[in-house]
Structures are given as structure tokens and as C-alpha cells.
Amino acid sequence: MKLKSIFLLVSTILSLGIGLTATRTTVHASRYISGIQLSSNSHYLVKATKTVPVLRYTTGTCMAYNRSHSYKYLHKGSIVYTSRSFMSPWGWVIKSSNVYQPTSRTFYLIARGNGKWYTRLR
Numbered sequence: 001m002k003l004k005s006i007f008l009l010v011s012t013i014l015s016l017g018i019g020l021t022a023t024r025t026t027v028h029a030s031r032y033i034s035g036i037q038l039s040s041n042s043h044y045l046v047k048a049t050k051t052v053p054v055l056r057y058t059t060g061t062c063m064a065y066n067r068s069h070s071y072k073y074l075h076k077g078s079i080v081y082t083s084r085s086f087m088s089p090w091g092w093v094i095k096s097s098n099v100y101q102p103t104s105r106t107f108y109l110i111a112r113g114n115g116k117w118y119t120r121l122r
Contacts, residue, residue, distance in 0.1 A: 033059040033066070035107035039095045042081045046118040051075050054100065055091075055109050072099070074110065074117075082110075082118065 035057070056071035074080065080096040091111040094100050100108040110117065 031061055032105060033061070033063065034104050035059050035102040036104060038107045039093055039102035042083045042093050042095045044082050044084055045121040046080060046082050047121055048074050048076055048078045048080070048118055050115075050117050052110050052114045052117045054094065055111060057107050057109055059105050059107070068109075071108065079121065 038059070052074050054071050054074050055068045058067045058069065060066050074094070078096075080094045080100060083093045091109050091114075094108050094110055095102055102108065
């Protein structure tokens with residue numbers, strides 16, 4: 001009986017130790033929000049009716065930790081894909097095939113407050 005309880009105690013300690021070492025966590029890139037996923041609903045083709053500034057966002061671990069950077073201007077007459085409605089409270093997520101390509105860590109956005117800056121093509 002004593003041998004059985006010692007074996008049970010040793011196996012419990014070993015399994016606990018293996019479990020704790022296997023679950024060590026560090027910050028991985030998979031913990032960040034994907035810019036591709038945020039831009040995935042941008043499939044409405046629009047044409048810019050006036051020149052507006054574009055912001056490049058670097059994604060964080062949640063929406064509150066996204067960081068914005070001034071990037072370029074979307075000039076009048078440019079054709080891009082945009083989301084149907086703006087991402088509250090920031091603006092419209094855009095993407096295009098040549099300039100505004102989302103990556104796993106970045107996406108592009110036109111901020112609110114620019115008025116009616118586009119007309120829908122399709």
C-alpha cells in the first residue's frame with residue numbers, strides 16, 4: 001500500500017511539472033490582431049472625389065493598442081476598395097492592389113471627419 005501511494009505521489013508531481021513547463025507563454029506574433037483580417041471586408045469599389053489623408057495603423061494585441069502613423073494622401077480620382085461603413089470610432093478601412101496592401105501587422109484607414117470623400121463605383 002505504501003508503494004502505491006508513493007508511486008501516485010511521484011506520478012502526480014511529474015505530470016504537474018511537465019504540464020507547467022509545457023504551458024510557458026511568451027508574446028508571439030499570433031497574439032496580435034491581423035491587418036489582413038481587418039481589411040477583409042473592404043470589397044466595395046469606390047472613387048475618391050477629393051484628396052484625403054491616409055493613416056497607416058500598426059496592430060496591437062487589442063483594438064485599443066493599435067498605433068496610427070501618417071502615411072500618404074489618397075488623391076482625387078484614385079480607385080480603392082473600402083469597407084461599407086467606418087470602423088467606429090476611427091474611419092474607413094481601405095485597400096488597393098498597388099499602394100495600400102494590408103499585411104499581418106498593418107492596415108490603412110481614412111479618418112472620420114473628411115466629409116463625403118468618395119463615390120461608389122459598383
